[in-house]
Amino acid sequence: MRAGALRVAAADPGRAFEPVVPSPPSALPPGPLRVTADFAATVAEPLPATAARLRTALLTAADELGLTVTDVTCGRRSCWRRVRDRTTGRRRARSRVGAR
Numbered sequence: 001m002r003a004g005a006l007r008v009a010a011a012d013p014g015r016a017f018e019p020v021v022p023s024p025p026s027a028l029p030p031g032p033l034r035v036t037a038d039f040a041a042t043v044a045e046p047l048p049a050t051a052a053r054l055r056t057a058l059l060t061a062a063d064e065l066g067l068t069v070t071d072v073t074c075g076r077r078s079c080w081r082r083v084r085d086r087t088t089g090r091r092r093a094r095s096r097v098g099a100r
Contacts, residue, residue, distance in 0.1 A: 005036075005037070017031045018030070033067055034071040038075050039054055
C-alpha cells in the first residue's frame with residue numbers, strides 16, 4: 001500500500017468547542033475530527049482489507065496523539081501490481097488503474 005493525500009477537517013464545524021487559548025488563524029476549531037485518506041494498493045490483497053488496515057493505522061495514530069476522530073474515510077487512488085524488471089530481474093511496482 002502507498003499512502004496518498006491525507007485531509008483532516010472538523011467533523012462537525014457547527015458543534016466546535018470554544019478554544020481555551022487563542023488559536024492560530026489556520027488552526028482547526030477544537031473538537032472531533034474527520035480524516036480522509038487516499039491510497040494506492042496492490043492487487044495481492046482485497047481493497048476492503050487494505051482500506052481497513054489504513055483506517056486502523058490512522059485511528060491508532062490519532063489515539064496516540066490524543067485526538068478525537070469520529071470518522072476515517074479511505075479512498076482508492078490507484079492499484080498496482082508487482083512485475084519483474086526485464087533488465088535487472090528485480091520486482092517493481094507498475095500502475096494498473098489510474099485515479100478514481
